[in-house]
Amino acid sequence: MKLLIKQGVIVNPDFKKRADILIENSQISRIEENISEQGADKIISAEGKFIFPGFIDLHTHLRTPGREDEEDLLSGSLSATKGGFTTLLSMPNTIPPIDNYEIALRIRKEAEKIGLVDIYPVGAITKNREGKEISEFGFLAEAGCLAVSDDGFPLKETSLLRRALEYAENFNLLVISHCEDLSLSKGGLIRESPLSAEWGIPSVPEISETVDLVRQIEVARYLNSRVHFAHISSKRSAELIKRAKEEGINITAETCPHYFTFSLKEIEESGFSPLYKVNPPLGREEDKLALKEALKEGVIDVIATDHAPHTYLEKEVDFKSAEFGMIGLEFALPLSLGLVREGFLSLEDLTCRLSYRPAQILNLKDRGYIKEGLRADLTIVDTEREQLITKENIFSKSKNTPLLGKVLKGEVVYTIYKGKIVYSSSR
């Protein structure tokens, strides 16, 4: 099977150029200005479109096993293809948690059978995610895990954090860390702010994230270990990460589209719609701006979705009873393109944040860049096309997003995974 993509603009982290791409046997076999159509089994015209290395999401909740009513591997895979993602990490806060070889392997195998996107289960750092004993990292790595995380919870005990970082290094696993001081965040629903004071809403202070971040940076510095920080949400955190990186500490960080798209303003204007309830909570306008700057400067390495599907009943309740989280796989591209339109990022930067850096962080050498010999994971994008977000056109099983009814600019037109077209926009 030979797939030929004609006349698209290839967007690598370091350059853009118009070229044809020939795909053979799931790999990119040739990139040239003009490749003859002769012998191609299928031709995609990408005139006026941009071709990115397939997006890689370091932070997805696929709810499998245990909450397949919210999302399962198939619906999650479909949602990913629609969003242009070809690789993703599935978080272990499942029932039971992904804390052993058998569960991890099962997810990896089932996802392979579906074959729409490369799904790597993330192993739980601690058995049963209880924050006590360390899981069998070696076996988890053998089952196909690239990373471990107790996402949703911080590692409260610093000695445990230390051992987890050391032990993970043993098996070349990435540790993804959730920063939150639970004694400060307890009961909180939105960021502590003039809005929380005015409305008397239980709140989470900014220091809940930053105090824990500083603690974890110090452990990483001391051990000279690597840590990746999940869903960074505040200006101050970005400053602390910048400082640590300047000191040469081996850390990386992600933020999510909702943190650079929404703020407390939307919470207030929506009349406290629980669809804006996420953890960590949305920040102020100045946090939003600082996160955009941090993505521009590379202080924050990655845009990850924290795709968190929830059923209707878990979200359409009062703000306090509602679960935390919103779905994100299908909106990451258009929301990130917003940063390009606002002048914060170039398209090359976008490749960096959505593909290249995630691949580097995961040490996946066969993807994250478009060149001959690498795996043919490609996302073809129409940056100008507009889409109305409705429940009907969301592929995820869950519809919990405040973007319903909104028009977003920029859409994936083709997603190619291992050389196969796994998604094409029907329009």
Added chain:
Amino acid sequence: MGEWQRKHLLGLKDLSREEIEVILNSAQAFKEVSEREVKKVPALRGKTVVNLFFEPSTRTKTSFELAAKRLSADVVNFSSSGSSLFKGETILDTLKNIEAYSVDIFVLRHSVSGVAFYLSQRTTSSVVNAGDGQNEHPTQALLDMFTVREKLGSLENLKVAIIGDIYHSRVARSNIWGFSKFSSSVYVCAPKTLIPKYFDNLPCKITYSLKTALSQAQVVIMLRIQKERMKERFFSSQREYVKYYSLNEENLKFLPPEALVLHPGPVNWDIEIASSLKEKVSNLILEQVSNGLAVRMAVLYLLAEKRSYEVID
């Protein structure tokens, strides 16, 4: 006198001074009704008022129920404490279900701030906020203001001190919004732990000294303090709280003689207010209760009137 134009009463934050005056003037008229031998008027005949209480309450619910009955409305009480999910129903489903009976006014009490606003945007009925979390309790503040206006003749340029658990108090927030509309200065006073960070964004002055708060105040609103706050580390002991923040004979002398002492009730005697002052302050606190009825009648009446204009339009 202006006209009432609003569909809902969600809080005093968004009300203008004129709108507050419309309610208070109307309450004045209804207070006279309650003093008659026949205490009932047909103003809301054929209207349906539903008390939707998702948090335990006897005082406020009774007051609203009686207010609606004295206006000849049909009243239904729906109470459900604990989870917002009642038999798997979301709060919005619950509201919609009852709304299907052509309800005119929902009187809503809920333990989560902002719920009244959230539901008001999703219903065709009118919503009266009877307390949402720690946000607002507008009719309580209105009855406080009514009581003050009646006693002092004006709400203009007063010094109002609100003392106690500001952090968790919807009564404090509503009173701050209300009194500040009349160029009165509102002082809030509590240990720093019981005043939220960023509270200086509200139109009030913050002090941690009871003496500063009380000095030359014409109105003092004492708030109920819950002992559970000690476990949550908001203060360390009852005796220490009482020493620094309780109203007693000694610190009463900072107040001018005509000053009013209010309390939303029920009072924890010897905690917020010394029991030795019971004789002195109880009458006014009970007057607050009866004024509450008049204020709630006024609110229900104005909202119902607004609805009937809409029908004619």
